[in-house]
Amino acid sequence: xxxxxxxxxxxxxxxxxxxxxxxxxxxxxxxxxxxxxxxxxxxxxxxxxxxxxxxxxxxxxxxxxxxxxxxxxxxxxxxxxxxxxxxxxxxxxxxxxxxxxxxxxxxxxxxxxxxxxx
Amino acid sequence: xxxxxxxxxxxxxxxxxxxxxxxxxxxxxxxxxxxxxxxxxxxxxxxxxxxxxxxxxxxxxxxxxxxxxxxxxxxxxxxxxxxxxxxxxxxxxxxxxxxxxxxxxxxxx
Numbered sequence: 001x002x003x004x005x006x007x008x009x010x011x012x013x014x015x016x017x018x019x020x021x022x023x024x025x026x027x028x029x030x031x032x033x034x035x036x037x038x039x040x041x042x043x044x045x046x047x048x049x050x051x052x053x054x055x056x057x058x059x060x061x062x063x064x065x066x067x068x069x070x071x072x073x074x075x076x077x078x079x080x081x082x083x084x085x086x087x088x089x090x091x092x093x094x095x096x097x098x099x100x101x102x103x104x105x106x107x108x109x110x111x112x113x114x115x116x117x118x
Numbered sequence: 119x120x121x122x123x124x125x126x127x128x129x130x131x132x133x134x135x136x137x138x139x140x141x142x143x144x145x146x147x148x149x150x151x152x153x154x155x156x157x158x159x160x161x162x163x164x165x166x167x168x169x170x171x172x173x174x175x176x177x178x179x180x181x182x183x184x185x186x187x188x189x190x191x192x193x194x195x196x197x198x199x200x201x202x203x204x205x206x207x208x209x210x211x212x213x214x215x216x217x218x219x220x221x222x223x224x225x226x227x
Contacts, residue, residue, distance in 0.1 A: 035216065045154075045162065045207050047216040059214050095161070103211040104152050104167040111161060 002026040004034075004096050004109035011115045012086050019082040020112045022096030029077040030054040033099035036070060036081045039111075040092040050099065051079055086116045119144030119212035121219035128225040134196040137222045139208030141189045149211045151191040153182060156221075157204045165206070166193060200226050 007021040022034060036048040049060035051070040058070050064083070072079045079096055094112045097105040122140045129135040139151065153166040164173050166182035169191065179197045184190075191210075195202055203226045208219040 037218075044205075044221040045156075045209075045218040047209075047218060050214075050216070061215065100167075102150055102168070103209070103216060104150070104164065105154070105162075105209070106164050106167070106173070108161045108163075 002098065002107055004098060004107060006094075006096060006109040006112045009113040009115070011117065013118055014087055014116060016086050016116075017082060017084040018086060018114050019080055020094050020096075020114070022079045022081070022109050024077045024079070024098070027098070029072075030074060032101070034070075034072070034079040035097050035099055035105060036068075036079075037095045037097060037105070037108075038092040039095070040089070043092075046092075048081070048094075053079065083114075086114075088116050090114065091116045119146070119210065119215075119217050121146075121208050121210060121217050123206075123208060123219040123222045125220070126223040126225065128227055129195075129198045130227050131198050131200065133198050134194060135198060135224065137193045137195075137206050137208075137224070139191040139193070139219050141191075141210070144212050146189050146191055146210060147184055147186045151182070151184065152209045153180075153191075153193045154207045154209065155204045156207065162207065195224070198226050202226055 003025045005023045030053045033050045035050040051058045053072045069082045097108040120142045150168040154162040155165045156162040165180045170182045207221045
């Protein structure tokens, strides 16, 4: 069974950074891209970026370039998303999801709520 | 590429609704379109992938289509039930960037 299990909720102050982890199981980790998607309260889904776990190559949405870094640890079968210089607008649920190709996101992690508040 | 969806649609139980997803700034037929259902408080799940394919477990009341003439994709749900009440998002890619539509809230009256 393919599973993506994310780390728990986080609270940060404005200007801080947060790192969310996404531990995978049930499939060959290096065989599928992992994407990060976020959803602000009451808002829609917003794509942030992907990582190729095999090569480590990444691509980020223009909006987040310079502020987000996605990495992976192949030995741990885990992907990570770090977002820096947080503001209240970054308060959202952050999801990781596997790309079954072509660009079909399935399944999704359970989501991680990141709250940015002073 | 930007994907535009109606903010909301509604239908009565047993009826049929169609949710559109119109592409701009790019050709929607160049890459596959997926549709995700998200019930309140839940994780998105796929109802249509690769334009027209249904994952196992998704009832055949859900169908997808592409119209190249209008550069749009559509999700049609027939035989509406109250369980279909949810937000629906279209998604596609453009030069390795991923794009979501703004989402459509389906209300089953």
